[in-house]
Structure formats: C-alpha cells, structure tokens
Amino acid sequence: MRNLKISALLLFAMAALHCGISEDTEVIKGNCNDTVRLPCKAADRTKTYRYIMWYKTEKSPIIKRKSNSYTLYNFTSISLGDKETLVLNGVQPSDSGKYKCYLAADVGGQNDESSVVLNISECLNLSTVYPISTTVPADSCPAVEELTVPWAVIGLSxxxxxxxxxxxxxxxxxxxxxxxxxxxxxxxxxxxxxxxxxxx
Structure with a gap:
C-alpha cells in the first residue's frame, strides 16, 4: 500500500515537471485588422529557460525563440514583444482561438506554460455599405411661380x-x-x- 502511494506521488511529480504549471485562461477581445498583444504569464513566473514557443490550439507552432534566433511557422505578421508577449498584426476572425506560451526549462528546472484565448470580431465589408443620398430629386417639389408686385397688392387688398x-x-x-x-x-x-x- 505504501509503495502504491509513493508511485502515485512520483507520477504526479513527473506530470507536473513535464506539463508545467497550469492556470486559468485569460480571454482577450480584439477588432478586425487591429494589432493584438497576447501576454505570456509564464514568463512572469519563470526567469530562466532554454527557449520559448508559442502555439495555437495546442498543436500548431507559431514562433520559437532560442537565444536570439527566431523561427516562424507559417505566420508572417507576428513578433515577440516585452516579456515574450506575442504580437499579432492585422488580426482577422480566423485568428480567433486558444494560444499557448510554452517555456522549456533549463536542465533540472521546471517547464512552464500559460494560455490565452483570442476573440476577434467580424470584419465589416465597406464595399457593401451604400452611402445615404442627401440630394432631393428635382421633380419631387412643385415649381413655385413668382408674383408681380401689382398682383400681390391686389391679392392683399x-x-x-x-x-x-x-x-x-x-x-x-x-x-x-x-x-x-x-x-x-x-x-x-x-x-x-x-x-x-x-x-x-
């Protein structure tokens, strides 16, 4: 029985070292074509690590930085900002989803990660928005005839x-x-x- 408890503790410790620390996921909202910054909260907790990797939906790698070397994966309008913040330029509704910041620890250290959900609003298609006309058609108002002075005097009299x-x-x-x-x-x-x- 005691060996079983020790085994369970060892499995838990290995899973914690492999997966890092999990936390509540933050939700960030943005508008179409904006520049959005996704924070990496794991970078606030872990100061030393071998490399950082950003993923989208747990499987698709976006960007990796090791030392001063960057690797981009099928994304061109992205970069890393202060504290490993992921900067997305000209976001579209297709960029919505869950993003993960993963920090690979040095040997003997602990990996860390944090997640953030991005929601981008739909883009407005300005070509389908028709301008409001403020001109009045000429035939909508009846023609006004001016009266001469004698007729005006006769009418008033x-x-x-x-x-x-x-x-x-x-x-x-x-x-x-x-x-x-x-x-x-x-x-x-x-x-x-x-x-x-x-x-x-």
Whole structure:
C-alpha cells in the first residue's frame, strides 16, 4: 500500500515537471485588422529557460525563440514583444482561438506554460455599405411661380376687404341677436306689469 502511494506521488511529480504549471485562461477581445498583444504569464513566473514557443490550439507552432534566433511557422505578421508577449498584426476572425506560451526549462528546472484565448470580431465589408443620398430629386417639389408686385397688392387688398366685410357682418349679426334678446325681455316685463295692473 505504501509503495502504491509513493508511485502515485512520483507520477504526479513527473506530470507536473513535464506539463508545467497550469492556470486559468485569460480571454482577450480584439477588432478586425487591429494589432493584438497576447501576454505570456509564464514568463512572469519563470526567469530562466532554454527557449520559448508559442502555439495555437495546442498543436500548431507559431514562433520559437532560442537565444536570439527566431523561427516562424507559417505566420508572417507576428513578433515577440516585452516579456515574450506575442504580437499579432492585422488580426482577422480566423485568428480567433486558444494560444499557448510554452517555456522549456533549463536542465533540472521546471517547464512552464500559460494560455490565452483570442476573440476577434467580424470584419465589416465597406464595399457593401451604400452611402445615404442627401440630394432631393428635382421633380419631387412643385415649381413655385413668382408674383408681380401689382398682383400681390391686389391679392392683399382682397384679403383685407374680405376681413372687413366679415367683421361688419359679424357685428351686425351680434347686434340683431342682442337687440332681439333685449326686446323679448322688455315684452315679457311689459306683459307681467299689464297683468298685475288688470288684477288690481
């Protein structure tokens, strides 16, 4: 039983040395055609290592640096920045995915790695965006004819005379209505006083 526990501990130690330290994966978002920097968190923990290798989706190598020698794998618009940051220029939606930074330790050291997920938004195709027209077609507005001064004076005079006539008619109608109302009241009063004197 004791040998079994020792074997399990040895297997765990070998797996930790081979695979390095795992951690939570960071997610970085970017826009189409931007320059994106993917941090290598393993470089913050491990200061000495033989080489660094960046992978995409665990299998596709991207770039390797050993000493001052660089090897690119089917990628041209990439480079390494400070602290082994992977710099991607002109990113496209196809660049989205999981990236892994792997540090190969010196003899007797411990390998380390960190992962980051990149999400790139879809590119807008500007050739399919149509500009908004701000011009108004000539036939959409009716033609406006200018009036001469005499016709304008005649038109304004007719409007003024029409207003005066309407005012006179309105005043006359109001006078007749008021006159009839007062007359009826007087007749009612007169009839009441005549009846009262007849009774006496």
């Amino acid at each position: 007719l409007i003024t005379v029409t207003k005066i006539v309407l005012c006179i008619i309105t005043v006359g109608v109001c006078d007749r209505v008021i006159f009839r109302t007062v007359r009826r009241k007087q007749e009612v009063r007169g009839s009441k006083t005549g009846r009262s004197s007849w009774k006496e």
